[in-house]
Each structure stands twice: as C-alpha cells, then as structure tokens.
Amino acid sequence: MVNFLKMQNDTLNDRLNIQIALEGVILDSIKAGQLNNALKTYKKIVNVYILNDIGNGCRLRCIKNHIISLSALINRMIIDIGINSNLLKIKNYKFLNKIESSNSIKDVIAMGEKMIEEYCNVILDNYSCTENILIRKAISYIHNNFSENIKLDDVCNHVHISKTYFCSLFKKYTGMCFSKYLNNIRIEKSKELLKKNEMSILDISIAVGFNNQSYFSKLFKDNTGITPKEFRKNYFNKYIYK
Known part of the structure; x- marks a missing residue:
C-alpha cells in the first residue's frame, strides 16, 4: 500500500x-x-x-x-x-x-x-516600438558623425546593443548593412560639395569621412556610374556654363 x-x-x-x-x-x-x-x-x-x-x-x-x-x-x-x-x-x-x-x-x-x-502581440508591439527608437537613435548618430572615422562598434556602443543584434535590426529597417548605409550618406554629401567647386576632390573625400581618395572615387563610381571629377564636370556643364 x-x-x-x-x-x-x-x-x-x-x-x-x-x-x-x-x-x-x-x-x-x-x-x-x-x-x-x-x-x-x-x-x-x-x-x-x-x-x-x-x-x-x-x-x-x-x-x-x-x-x-x-x-x-x-x-x-x-x-x-x-x-x-x-x-x-x-x-x-x-x-x-x-x-x-x-x-x-x-x-x-x-x-x-x-x-x-x-499577449505575444503585446510583446512584439513593444519590441517593435523599442526597435524603432534604437534605429532612429543609430541613424541620427550616423548622420551627425559620418564625417568622422566612425565604426560599427561606435554605433553599437551608442545605442547599447550587441553588434549581432544591431546588424540584424539595422538591415531589417533600412534594407542595407551599416557600412553601405554610411557610405551612401557620405556619397550624397560629397555630391553637394562637388557642386560648389570650392574644394578639391581630395579635400571632399576627407571632409565626408574617407581617408583615401582612390577608395572614395571607386565607391562614388560604384554608386553613381561616374567618377567624382566627371560628376563635377557634368554638373557645371549642365547648370553653370550652359
């Protein structure tokens, strides 16, 4: 028993x-x-x-x-x-x-x-809100510091999350990796400077965060299909000297 x-x-x-x-x-x-x-x-x-x-x-x-x-x-x-x-x-x-x-x-x-x-949706909505805040904070940091020699570690430290989580989150919300996003910002800013004809291409490359003019020119051509020099020439021929 x-x-x-x-x-x-x-x-x-x-x-x-x-x-x-x-x-x-x-x-x-x-x-x-x-x-x-x-x-x-x-x-x-x-x-x-x-x-x-x-x-x-x-x-x-x-x-x-x-x-x-x-x-x-x-x-x-x-x-x-x-x-x-x-x-x-x-x-x-x-x-x-x-x-x-x-x-x-x-x-x-x-x-x-x-x-x-x-309850699961409550969690996901909360995470989505938190993720949006983190990404907005990261993007703001990138836009404010693109001219500096910022690294992935710098951005992750700024928003206080791991690199793995940040990369996954950043790709999810922007559709691209951190380095491509940063380079796109730098290229767009360089276009503005190239239109002013006040700085040399070397100075522009340094001003937007590139330490190497050749690398800057390569990325610029990959992004636009033409070199920085050609971009400046085309712009002035079209809008200034016409």
Whole structure:
C-alpha cells in the first residue's frame, strides 16, 4: 500500500514537473515573440492540465483554473519586462470573464490560445516600438558623425546593443548593412560639395569621412556610374556654363 501511494506521488510529481517545464517554455516563447512555438507548447500542456486535477474532479473547472493560472504567470512576466500594466489589466480582465463564461472545455482551450496570441502581440508591439527608437537613435548618430572615422562598434556602443543584434535590426529597417548605409550618406554629401567647386576632390573625400581618395572615387563610381571629377564636370556643364 505504501509503495502504491509512493508510485502515485512520484507520478504526480513527474506531471507537475512537466507542467512547470512546459509553462516555462510558453513564457520564454512569448517573451521572444515566438507565437508558433508558444501555441505548439500550449497544445502539449493542455493534456497535462487535464491530468493534474485542480478542479475537484470537474474537468471543465480544472482546465479553467489552469489557464487562469497560466494567464497570471504570463502577466507577471510581461510586467517584469516593463510593459504597461494598465493595458495588461484590461486584457487580463477580458480573458478571465470569457474563460469563466465558457461552457465547454473546447471553448476554454480556444480562449487560452487566443490569450497567448494576444499577449505575444503585446510583446512584439513593444519590441517593435523599442526597435524603432534604437534605429532612429543609430541613424541620427550616423548622420551627425559620418564625417568622422566612425565604426560599427561606435554605433553599437551608442545605442547599447550587441553588434549581432544591431546588424540584424539595422538591415531589417533600412534594407542595407551599416557600412553601405554610411557610405551612401557620405556619397550624397560629397555630391553637394562637388557642386560648389570650392574644394578639391581630395579635400571632399576627407571632409565626408574617407581617408583615401582612390577608395572614395571607386565607391562614388560604384554608386553613381561616374567618377567624382566627371560628376563635377557634368554638373557645371549642365547648370553653370550652359
């Protein structure tokens, strides 16, 4: 009899450990904005919830209690990363009402899926807002310092994120890598200076951040199809000497 009870307790402990582990995966997936993985894990945990009865033998009540508990865990995680708690209170209240008013296990489970989807969107919206701020800050820094010998490390340090994350983020929002974006700014600025005929091409290349005139001329031609000298000549022939 003692051994049988021990086996029951061991089985219950195993199920509880599985439940805790799966809930952890759901929280991590939502935090990372990985909706598909969160929903996939949620489908696994529903079966565990049914086995871990916290509804006094009523399966519907059991599922409701587990999903309400999961909602509380998700809310706490989202608040901990600094997202507006008032918004979460409204969403949480809405979900609790819908869960409690549901009359079937199928509806409660579906409401849990909807809950995870909406919370995941809250995370993604927050990350999107944060990403926009970081990229705007980085772009402003580049525009203000393009004439200096700025490096990728300088920009990453300015916005306080890793190079890997910055490069991924920058490409996502600008469609190009950091070096190409920086060179494009320098080339556009050099065009303005070439139109004034006040500086030599060497001085212009230095003024816009290039230490090597040959490299500047090569990039300029790659970008425009003509050399800086040809660009200046064409501009003056078209607009000044006509």
